[in-house]
Amino acid sequence: MIAAFTTSGGVGVGEVPEPVPGEGQVLVAPLAAGICGSDLHLVDAITARGEAAPRIVLGHEFCAEILEPGPGTSGRFEPGTRVVSVPHVFGPSGPVDLGFSPVLPGGFAPRAVMQESLLLRVPDGLEDERAALTEPLAVAVHAVRAARPAHGDVALVIGCGPIGLAVIAVLKAEGHGPxxxxxxxxxxxxxxxxxxxxxxLNPADSSPYEAWDELGVTERPPSPLLDGELPAGNVMAFECVGGHGLLQQLIDGLPRHSRIVVVGSGVTPETITPVAGILKEVSLTFVFAYRQAEFAHALGLLAGGRVDAGAFVTGVVGLDGVPGAFDDLRAADEHVKIIVRPR
Structure with a gap:
């Protein structure tokens, strides 16, 4: 079958082996799969390995159609059922991350295998491209829950790429903010x-750390002067860029007792001054992916129309357009999410 995969020179399109479902797995046809920022990072890492680079069929944000059950499945999904799934399957050697592993193909292919026990049925009326947003929206659901939002808290989102925008969408859908x-x-x-x-705000023109007063945030006393629990109305900040130096900038700029949730995938060593965070008693939380219940909640937000899914999809390509889509995502800022239609 023809699929889009990593190569020593970037992204290629060509023939790859057909997947065969193992125990508890089903054969599916991906209908729509999103290109994620982590896909761009993975391609860079693979390219750096040169000729030793493994071939990985990308695509971990997907909506798919059931083709046929594999061995040991219950048959609870009829062929033709549309599904989404946490992008993992359980192989004989352990879990396989779909879209990140050379063992099994991800969603940038006409056929793939998925774990039956992890599948969720896509409700009627939710388009394929929008259902494929379940995975990145689940990342945002997990990040927001990690922030422990309280009534009256102000949310600061640094970076409006796909994940930052998903965090904004979840915050507004669940009534948090401003x-x-x-x-x-x-x-x-x-x-x-x-x-x-x-x-x-455009950070080139305005500092987000000067907007607190008009939003009702007041500087809380240092911890020794607090009597009892911290009142609501504080700041929860979401670092959705992974940019070098941003953590220290947030620690310096945020008011006392703020909560920082790190969602952006910074890949270089970071330096912070601990005493700056200590004196402000700033909390720092790193988040990864989501829980299965949060994945299901994200699908419910999309199906219920509580998230403007149309704001995210800014391009749709077939398999032959995947290399160009990667170039477009690197070269310009007008795209949020490009969806791949494998068939």
């Missing part, structure tokens, strides 16, 4: 406004 969003890209700031961000 939300301050910041990004250098005018196109992405426009999407943040569409998704309901209350204040949208």
């Amino acid at each position: 939300v301050v969003a910041t990004d250098f890209s005018p196109a992405r700031r426009a999407v943040a406004e569409r998704l309901g961000a209350d204040v949208v």
Whole structure:
């Protein structure tokens, strides 16, 4: 079958082996699969390995159609049923991450295998491209829950790429905020406004750390002067860029007792001054992916129309358009999410 995969030179399209479902797995036809920022990072890492680079069929954000059950399945999904899934299957050697492993193909292929026990049925009326947003939206659900939002808290979202925008969408869908969003890209700031961000700033022109007073945030006393629990109305900040130096900038700029949730995938060593965070009693939480219940909740947000899914999909390509789509995502800021239609 023809699929899109990593190569020593970037992304290629060509023939790959047909997947065969193992125990408890089903054969599926991916209908729509999103290109994620982590796909771009993975391609860079694979390219750096040169000729020793493994071939990985990408695509971990997907909506698929059941083709046929494999051995040891219950048959609870009829052929033709549309599904989404946490992108993992259980192989004989352990879990396999679909879209990140050379063992089994991800969603940038006409056929793949998925674990029956992890499948969720896509409700009627939810389009394929929008159902494929379940995975990145689940990342945002997990990040928001990790922030432990309280009534009256202000949310600061640094970076309006796909994950930052998903965080904004979840915050607004669940009634948290107000939300301050910041990004250098005018196109992405426009999407943040569409998704309901209350204040949208260009960090080249305005500091997000100067917006607190008008949003009702007051500097809390240091811990020794507090009597009892910290009252609501504090700041929860979501670092959705992974940019070098941003953590220290947040620690320095946020008011006392703020909560920082690190969602952006920084890949270089980071330096912070612990005493700066200690004196402010800032909490720092790193999050990875989501829980299965959060994945299901994300699907429910999309199916219930509580998230403006149309704001995310800015391009659709077939398999032959995948290499160009990767170039487009690297070269410009107008795209949020490009969806691949494998068939």
